[in-house]
Amino acid sequence: MEERRENWGSKLGLILAMAGNAVGLGNFWRYPYQAAKNGGGAFMIPYFAALIMLGIPLMLVEWNQGRYGGKYGHGTLGPMIYLQAREGVKPKTAAVLGAIAGMFAFSVTVLLNSYYNHIIGWTLGYSYMSATGQYMDKSIKTGAFFGEYLISPGKSLIFWIIAVALLGFAVMRGIQKGIEAWAKVMMPTIYIFGIILIIRTLTLGAPVKPDWTPIAGLDYIWSPKWSELNAKSALAAAGQIFFTLSLGMGIIQNYASYLKPDDDIVVSGLATVSLNELAEVILGGTIAIPICYAFLGPEGLSAGVGLSFVALPNIFRAMTAGRLFGTLWFLLLFFAGFTSAIAMYNYLVALLEEEMGVKRNVGSVLVFGLYIIIGLPVALEGILTKKAELFYLSELDNWVGSYFLVVLGLLEVIVAGWLMGDKALEEMNKGGYWKVPKWFFNLFVRFLAPVYIIILLVWSTINYYKEGYFKLVPTFAEKIPELIPWVQGARVVIIVVLIIGFVQSYRSIKRK
Numbered sequence: 001m002e003e004r005r006e007n008w009g010s011k012l013g014l015i016l017a018m019a020g021n022a023v024g025l026g027n028f029w030r031y032p033y034q035a036a037k038n039g040g041g042a043f044m045i046p047y048f049a050a051l052i053m054l055g056i057p058l059m060l061v062e063w064n065q066g067r068y069g070g071k072y073g074h075g076t077l078g079p080m081i082y083l084q085a086r087e088g089v090k091p092k093t094a095a096v097l098g099a100i101a102g103m104f105a106f107s108v109t110v111l112l113n114s115y116y117n118h119i120i121g122w123t124l125g126y127s128y129m130s131a132t133g134q135y136m137d138k139s140i141k142t143g144a145f146f147g148e149y150l151i152s153p154g155k156s157l158i159f160w161i162i163a164v165a166l167l168g169f170a171v172m173r174g175i176q177k178g179i180e181a182w183a184k185v186m187m188p189t190i191y192i193f194g195i196i197l198i199i200r201t202l203t204l205g206a207p208v209k210p211d212w213t214p215i216a217g218l219d220y221i222w223s224p225k226w227s228e229l230n231a232k233s234a235l236a237a238a239g240q241i242f243f244t245l246s247l248g249m250g251i252i253q254n255y256a257s258y259l260k261p262d263d264d265i266v267v268s269g270l271a272t273v274s275l276n277e278l279a280e281v282i283l284g285g286t287i288a289i290p291i292c293y294a295f296l297g298p299e300g301l302s303a304g305v306g307l308s309f310v311a312l313p314n315i316f317r318a319m320t321a322g323r324l325f326g327t328l329w330f331l332l333l334f335f336a337g338f339t340s341a342i343a344m345y346n347y348l349v350a351l352l353e354e355e356m357g358v359k360r361n362v363g364s365v366l367v368f369g370l371y372i373i374i375g376l377p378v379a380l381e382g383i384l385t386k387k388a389e390l391f392y393l394s395e396l397d398n399w400v401g402s403y404f405l406v407v408l409g410l411l412e413v414i415v416a417g418w419l420m421g422d423k424a425l426e427e428m429n430k431g432g433y434w435k436v437p438k439w440f441f442n443l444f445v446r447f448l449a450p451v452y453i454i455i456l457l458v459w460s461t462i463n464y465y466k467e468g469y470f471k472l473v474p475t476f477a478e479k480i481p482e483l484i485p486w487v488q489g490a491r492v493v494i495i496v497v498l499i500i501g502f503v504q505s506y507r508s509i510k511r512k
């Protein structure tokens with residue numbers, strides 16, 4: 001079991017790669033519309049609560065699980081959870097817990113990334129179309145333009161395939177020369193582009209109405225609205241914390257498995273959280289939302305998923321040098337998405353390496369094939385039905401990209417806090433520049449995080465039930481009968497991937 005695994009080349013490289021993992025489309029595409037849709041200042045209160053009670057403790061737990069697993073030659077979640085769980089329960093039980101964790105991590109890295117890759121493709125396509133000025137004509141409706149992009153096979157497929165191929169090339173070169181090298185270029189670029197875009201945003205003035213200023217947009221996000229707090233926005237906020245910090249996915253553990261056994265994790269884990277939050281609430285929050293506010297007013301913020309691809313193009317063409325700023329914006333999204341998707345891609349390559357002894361370059365090609373096949377329906381739905389509703393994608397996102405993360409997070413924190421217990425704390429503090437105090441571990445890891453997640457799960461289950469997600473034909477799909485097979489197809493795919501994930505990780509644990 002003592003096979004040699006690669007390590008990170010430098011501390012800076014590691015931090016940038018981890019930040020690259022966390023900083024993704026979640027920060028720039030998902031966060032602005034979640035915050036806008038869920039009441040702005042009312043969203044930020046549960047958001048920060050979840051950051052402290054869930055985000056930070058789980059980040060430390062995941063780094064710890066990864067480094068511990070890496071010590072035994074593992075980069076995937078099944079064996080990692082098994083190793084920690086067996087400190088507290090019988091090996092048989094630990095194996096089942098490990099297999100469940102491995103199953104969820106597998107389904108997330110396969111399925112979440114299968115549609116995330118498409119969104120990365122859109123950002124690449126839109127960078128190109130911004131640079132070449134394809135939506136600059138005022139007679140073009142940006143909503144219809146986006147729809148057209150989704151239902152026509154030309155550009156959307158090409159940019160998607162380019163994106164997945166680039167990911168494959170990066171992963172093929174390994175941890176230091178691939179992942180670390182790309183993060184060192186792309187991450188600083190993201191912050192630089194972000195700052196340029198912020199300056200542009202804040203100097204927009206009031207182009208449409210005197211009181212629609214970018215600052216008024218910021219005010220919408222930042223003035224706390226205690227009276228508007230509600231369960232729904234609290235759920236959305238906690239879900240966003242999971243998504244944005246890459247928690248409950250298995251990919252933080254995978255990156256941490258390339259640490260050396262006594263590398264620091266406490267300060268590095270906190271640095272990852274800080275860099276992500278900087279990119280989210282400062283950069284992510286100070287670009288899209290104030291721009292939309294300045295041009296479209298308070299109503300413009302309800303644009304939802306289309307905020308980046310529909311509302312912003314509208315605005316770029318109205319502003320001076322909009323072609324340039326549009327290009328910068330979509331490239332920023334592309335870099336952010338790319339450095340995150342690389343982590344999921346690497347997880348699957350690591351799995352092939354470990355379980356089947358497949359060489360990294362062969363594994364990278366196999367995973368490329370997998371992502372193309374499993375990602376195809378996301379694009380085919382629009383191309384074949386000529387409806388740009390993205391139901392297949394939504395169904396995957398509802399379960400895999402939202403619900404599963406929380407379930408896996410609960411399992412992880414229970415295994416670390418209760419089954420491994422004090423040994424987990426001891427392990428966490430090995431080699432740490434700072435030590436996690438015992439009271440913090442007891443209060444946050446053992447108590448607050450699991451309780452918070454359980455409440456969250458109960459709430460979201462009730463909410464899912466009420467919204468009709470559990471029905472054979474979920475309520476949202478009823479309005480377009482033609483698309484129902486796509487939603488149900490997505491469910492079949494989810495179930496099949498779960499089963500494969502379970503069997504695979506159970507067998508890999510058994511073998512050890």
Ligand code: PHE
Pocket residue numbers: 021022023024025026027112113116243244245246340341343344
């Ligand atoms: N943390 C990532 C983000 O904010 C989440 C993610 C990672 C999603 C990898 C997909 C793939 O976008």
Ligand code: NA
Pocket residue numbers: 022023024025026027243244245246276
């Ligand atoms: Na993020």
